[in-house]
Amino acid sequence: MTSNVIQNLSFAELQGLVADLGQPKFRAKQLYQWLYKHHAADYDAMTNLPTALRESLAETWPYRAARIEETQVSADGTRKYLVAFSDGVVVETVAIPSDDEKRLTVCVSTQAGCAMGCVFCATGLAGLARNLAAGEIVEQVLLAQADCGRRVSNVVFMGQGEPFLNFDSVLKALRILNDPDAVGIGARAMTVSTCGIISGIEALANVPEQFGLAVSLHAADQKIRDSLMPKVRHQKLTDLKTALAAYQKKTNRRVTLEYIMIHEVNDSPEDLAELVAFTRGLLCHVNLIPVNAVPDSAFQPSPKDTFARWEKTLREAGVETTVRESRGQDIAGACGQLKNTRAAR
Incomplete structure (x- = not known):
């Protein structure tokens, strides 16, 4: 755009x-x-x-509306859209209804592709095409809302791309989505997820609106995290924790730490102890997420008893913890699976 x-x-x-x-x-x-x-x-x-x-x-002033090029519907009700923009660039957007149908969460993309290269994520396989404009981010929500026939209650900036590498457009989109004269979604009902771009965390801390922050942690051991997320290896975990503590001091808001559980990669007892240590002193919520299938990846999710043990240990340490239910796996619409794929004909 x-x-x-x-x-x-x-x-x-x-x-x-x-x-x-x-x-x-x-x-x-x-x-x-x-x-x-x-x-x-x-x-x-x-x-x-x-x-x-x-x-x-x-x-x-050209009126170049985005359009849904393709819709895939999961057995669990999740809807994945291939959204096309006027220049032919496409991204994927996911609409996730709650089981009680009281909430409709839309997961938006902020970039076409991604440059972060996380080894468990399909989005980065094709690299980065371009940043999305604020209007292109907002239109993903509006298109999903129209297709689902009801209001969107929550928005998560967890689709394709690293939001903090497109900060100005993301903030502009957040404010349009939040404005009662526009889309009218509450600030606390929108969450921005980052790989840990410290400059972006610092910038969000200076925003007066109470938008949520989630951080893709995935390992509290520096070497393991560097191997899983090579493009952020220059940002040390000690510096990340310092930035999160400063964010919380300034905003008084809780941070969500996302942790993808990969069998025999980042799910050992030592990994758990390091995660508990990382959370110490932070007001945070830990989301434990089973790794999802990605082409050409041999990663497998941790066993259920490992998830149960981690959740129990974290809760005993005073850390609010949930195990995220993966939605839309059968249409490659779950965490780490977005890569602009069309349904098989």
Whole structure:
């Protein structure tokens, strides 16, 4: 999405645009709500805008809506979308309904591809194509909401890409999604997940909104973590913990630590002891996640009794812990499986 596409503008930017076109101020809010609250298909759908304004906008501000190119539905109700943008770039987005249907969580991508190269994740296999614009991130939520026929309650920035390597677009998208005049999702109902980009953690700490933070830890041993996540090996675990402690001191918010459990790789008693030590002094929630199948990977999830032992030990250490249920595995829509694949015909 190029910078002069209308779907990439914040309310403040739309106010400036409307003023430049000689229109009254209230037109900016009308336009903003058509874009993000009503998700208009095109300018013609914006029926309360004057025809002359719509024609002027169409001439200078292309209306390039994203579209769902393909939908796959899991046996558990999870829906995975192949979302296509105007330049032909595609990403995957996942909609996850809760079992009681009270919540609908959308997992959005922030980059087309990923440069982080985590060895258990399919997204990085093809590398990074480009960053997504804020509007492209927001449209993933709007498309999923329309397809599911009900409001999205939660958004997790856990799809393709490293959000903190596209921080400006991610923050802009978060604020549009949070705005009651746009999508209206609560700040605490949105979580940004990072591989541990310390500069991004520091930047998020300075944001006044209470957006959530999750960190892909996956090992509390430096050598093991470096082997699993080679592109962040320059960021030491001691520095990461210091950054998280500073984040919590400034925000008073809990951090989620994500830990993918891989049999005989990072699930030994020593690994558990190191994780307990890492959490000491942090207000955190640990998510234990079974590694999911990825092409050309021999990784296997840890046995169930290992998960039970880890959960018990962490809870006894005073750490709130859950074992995440993998959703959408049968459509390659679970953690680490997103790679822009089309369904077999």
